Amino acid sequence: MASIEKEAITETVPQRGFFGHPRGLFTLFFTEFWERFSYxxxxxILLYYLYTEVAHGGLGFDKSTAVAIMSIYGSLxxxxxxxxxxxxxxxxxxxxxxxYGGILIMFGHIALAFPGSTAAFFLSMALIIIGxxxxxxxxxxxxxxxxxxxxxxxxxxxxxxxMGINLGGLVAPLIVGTLGQKYNYHLGFGCAxxxxxLGxxxxxxxxxxxLGKAGSNVPNPISKSSVIGTGIGVVIAAAVIFVxxxxxxLTIQRVIDVVSVLGIVIPVxxxxxxxxxxxxxxxxxxRLAAYIPLFIAAAMFWAIQEQGATILALYADxxxxxxxxxMHxxxxxxxxxxxLFIVIFAPVFAWFWMKLGKRQPSTPIKFAIGIILAGLSFLVMVLPVMGGSGELVSPLWLVLSFLLVVLGELCLSPVGLSVTTKLAPAAFSAQTMSMWFLTNACGQALNAKVVGLFDKISEAAYFGSIGLISIILGIILVLLSPVIKRAMxxxx
Known part of the structure; x- marks a missing residue:
């Protein structure tokens, strides 16, 4: 989309009306609130549903397989x-x-709301993944x-x-989690x-x-020949998967292996x-060249952050x-x-960046701070296991770990969304935003293999090694920041 077209689109959007921001932010805030509530x-409850015995309402997978499925699901x-x-x-x-995506997500959750076979579970996952x-x-x-x-x-x-995204994420586990774990998993999925x-x-x-004309432009329309080629490709791919x-x-282990490779190959x-x-x-x-080290740093960050729903969820249980x-x-x-921590601190960060204006840290420095804090969130998990007694640990250790990774997330994630829209080539605007989400896919694809080490090595070695790698990568990014800024x- 040419710059003049972007300016024309912006002119159709009411520019005041939602906390000093364009009124369309209200629409997107609450749409994403309900989508994140469902997700x-x-x-x-998905991890617990996967490894809970069939007699108790789950699917009966072993824990290591359930954690790996969660990672490949998140990556996909x-x-x-x-x-x-x-x-x-x-x-x-x-x-x-x-x-259209919201419609598919809704039907995916509806499919989960009804008791079914493992095949039905994977069908519902496919709908949610695509949606x-x-x-x-x-x-x-x-x-x-x-x-x-x-x-x-x-x-x-x-x-x-x-913050809207995370308001949905805040209330969802309290409502859906309670319904799923205390009453029935499928009741929880129906609530999602x-x-x-509602979204x-x-x-x-x-x-x-x-929204005016925001989001209405098709910057690189497809040709008829491309439509035919794409359709043939989809049919062939579906036929191969079916066979x-x-x-x-196509076993679960092979899917894990394939997704782990695709998580790296597709961004390349x-x-x-x-x-x-x-x-x-x-x-x-x-600008794309400048985006590469940011992409790598973000992938490392999400590899740690997303383990909050896998390894730390298992640790909690x-x-x-x-x-x-x-209180139980x-x-x-x-x-x-x-x-919760994002809802508390997101307004503080939003105010802080506006207060600093042009004096705020550069994007590479914000990214570096983010992955260093993520590394620290894993390092603190070494402390409760150093005694080696094997006793249940205080829930406050998990609270501290989540707090540190959230502070890192607020330095990296919203800034990453913003800089992606600014660095995107005009002909690839939405696809470059897809690249930002591929940082998460890449991190979780790696997790699909890494999380298998959790029950093979000590907890101190697992959390400590991953935390140190993240901190070292953050220091390297600080050193490279002048080069990255020039390329931007x-x-x-």
């Missing part, structure tokens, strides 16, 4: 953002793609359309949007489906009035395609004393810690 609510959710970005750039535009891939990168792209690139409210707006339905209603009722399942070749291919495209200018390619101040705790409630060609 995080379902995820808060973000990997599918490539599909969502492509469809938005080439076919539907970002706003329509958001709506989230359509919705998640594109709703953030629409947020970017609300502002000009020079608007100093931009980072603050993304921080407010990010209702949340996505679709908010979007449909306020879109026309508040592999029927022959028994995407960078190559954009670097070699004639539709990207020399300046845009320089198996190694943590589930009582505090005379559900292990799923710990999934509310991350969004004026983008702050």
């Amino acid at each position: 995080y609510g379902m995820r808060a 959710v973000y990997m599918s953002s490539v599909i969502g970005g492509w469809l938005a750039d080439r076919v539907f535009g970002t706003a329509n793609t958001v709506f 989230t891939g359509l919705l998640k990168p594109n709703v953030s792209s629409v947020v970017g359309d609300l502002y000009t690139k020079e608007d100093e409210r931009r980072d603050s707006g993304f921080s407010i949007f990010y 489906a209702a949340g996505m339905f 679709l209603i908010v979007f449909a009722l306020t879109r026309k009035k508040y 592999l399942i029927q022959t028994g070749w 291919i995407y960078f190559i395609v954009m670097f070699t495209s004639k539709k990207a200018t020399r300046t845009e390619k320089s 198996q190694r943590t004393r589930l009582s505090f101040a005379g 705790l559900e292990s799923s409630w710990f999934q509310s810690l991350n969004p 060609k004026g983008v702050q």
